[in-house]
């Protein structure tokens with residue numbers, strides 16, 4: 001089977017600054033792949049290229065072996081099944097978790113239907129099941145402003161999941177979370193990976209160790225190495241440029 005995502009020689013040049021210098025990377029079905037590396041390595045830029053926010057200057061990103069994402073607009077990429085949760089919050093705080101998910105569900109269908117369509121029973125059930133899954137069922141009718149930081153992040157993830165993506169991109173999903181919230185987030189990601197591949201930029205090495213199926217280390221716009229967390233920890237180059245600095 002073709003990998004769900006395949007990046008070939010991806011380059012990004014920001015007015016002469018080469019943020020990505022030929023990235024090759026594959027994400028398999030149901031994989032939880034963590035992208036790690038020092039600040040400025042190009043991790044976020046790579047997510048930006050995959051979701052169409054930044055255009056590559058060279059190379060290709062293929063999705064499910066059939067679609068060339070690098071030729072598509074951000075909106076078309078979403079329609080093909082790539083979801084991106086950004087670090088900046090995008091939930092409506094005055095609305096409830098249920099209402100936020102309702103909006104996210106309708107967004108998939110376009111603005112007019114969002115205004116006029118009534119939800120079917122099946123759609124309502126789908127939202128309730130998702131609320132259960134992201135641990136927000138009991139607070140589903142409270143204003144989202146009353147949620148904890150972790151709960152808000154899970155709602156954001158839920159708003160991506162309601163679109164039924166085949167690849168979910170997350171940028172530092174546990175930043176600012178408590179220990180318990182981190183564990184719950186990891187468990188949620190494992191649950192999500194039963195249906196969808198997940199590509200995560202992360203700096204928290206304990207979290208990476210606990211929840212990764214594969215780790216890719218980036219450095220200066222390139223992939224330095226990839227493997228299990230044990231394998232990459234053994235790699236001397238990785239220790240020199242990244243892990244060694246943290247200890």
Ligand SMILES: Nc1ncnc2c1ncn2[C@@H]1O[C@H](COP(=O)(O)OP(=O)(O)OP(=O)(O)O)[C@@H](O)[C@H]1O
Pocket residue numbers: 014017019037038039040041042043044045046
């Ligand atoms: N729009 C832009 N214009 C110019 N340079 C940029 C732009 N976006 C990112 N860069 C630069 O590209 C490099 C890679 O940035 P990127 O945010 O991808 O790194 P990162 O690995 O995600 O780092 P961090 O872990 O700090 O988030 C950095 O040197 C950054 O300053």
